Amino acid sequence: MANPGYHDDKAAVLARLKRVEGQVRGLQRMVDDDTYCIDVLTQVSAATRALQSVAVQLLDDHLRHCITHAVQSDDAVESDRIITEATRAIERLVKS
Amino acid sequence: MANPGYHDDKAAVLARLKRVEGQVRGLQRMVDDDTYCIDVLTQVSAATRALQSVAVQLLDDHLRHCITHAVQSDDAVESDRIITEATRAIERLVKS
Amino acid sequence: MANPGYHDDKAAVLARLKRVEGQVRGLQRMVDDDTYCIDVLTQVSAATRALQSVAVQLLDDHLRHCITHAVQSDDAVESDRIITEATRAIERLVKS
Amino acid sequence: MANPGYHDDKAAVLARLKRVEGQVRGLQRMVDDDTYCIDVLTQVSAATRALQSVAVQLLDDHLRHCITHAVQSDDAVESDRIITEATRAIERLVKS
Numbered sequence A, B, C, D: 001m002a003n004p005g006y007h008d009d010k011a012a013v014l015a016r017l018k019r020v021e022g023q024v025r026g027l028q029r030m031v032d033d034d035t036y037c038i039d040v041l042t043q044v045s046a047a048t049r050a051l052q053s054v055a056v057q058l059l060d061d062h063l064r065h066c067i068t069h070a071v072q073s074d075d076a077v078e079s080d081r082i083i084t085e086a087t088r089a090i091e092r093l094v095k096s
Helices: A007-032 A037-072 A076-094 B007-032 B037-072 B076-094 C007-032 C037-072 C076-094 D007-032 D037-072 D076-094
Strands: none
Touching (some): A007 D007, A037 A076, A037 D037, A037 D076, A076 B037, A076 B076, A076 D037, B007 B037, B007 C007, B037 C037, B076 C037, C007 C037, C037 C076, C037 D076, D037 D076
């Protein structure tokens, strides 16, 4: 398949990542300004959750397009391979 | 579909859950014996990771059977519904 | 120190762990009864969050008693050691 | 206390955050270049873990300086307050 699963959501994914970049630059300003530890930590939690939301959107698109495409192709070996690959990606996210 | 996705792995899933139950009972004994906080915490982390592994196995089976089945049925509405449902389950796991 | 940090909360910690054990046994019944994957996953998330709450309570007690005690002892080496140990326990929890 | 707990580690914390910013910009390039979903997800996991490491370092510094300082001040009310505040920050990190 030529296009990644998030192809139709590309602008939205980029906008979310741009926002995460803004949060991480904001964190640098906070640290530079000697902001109180707990306030910095609250923003680290917010940036982490924002990154997790990007991951969930990418996974949703991947299920909806790439995995659906592989299953519909009726190639059981490829279908199996792509599901194993998705499970490993989910595992990395769940355990991080 | 009559059977859940983990049907063929049922014994393995039950064995893993039995092990988690053993870990949680072990935690009760540790607390009852006044075990040092950090050693209890190490075991809480281990039990948490074991539960996450059960979740990853259930998700893998769900992709491999229930979602594959829905996609192959060529019912786009049902396919959509079941993928949205899976994404929400993944989100709960990633964010917990 | 003879007693662990959770000494005064022991009954509450044991009650929480007993509840987690009940959740894990409930999960076994669900799997045994062929409950739909997503419903099982929802309960796995709930049990995981319950275990994380036990960890947070144990950490709070550890800060409030063991770490406070070490800091008040004015033994800088022991104080350092116990803080490094706590940070590692927090890291295992944050990354699991 | 005038300085935050990470005062002596400020350069190291800023360098880590700069690296996370680089990872998030790298993610934008990957999405812009239509990189395969799973490869993007692997990098999202890496950036998430890097943010969690920043959090763990900030917490370690907070225990080592701010909490130690509060406990040594022998002001039990302030000591209590700052430990409750730290526990809540840890909880946000553990549950995200």
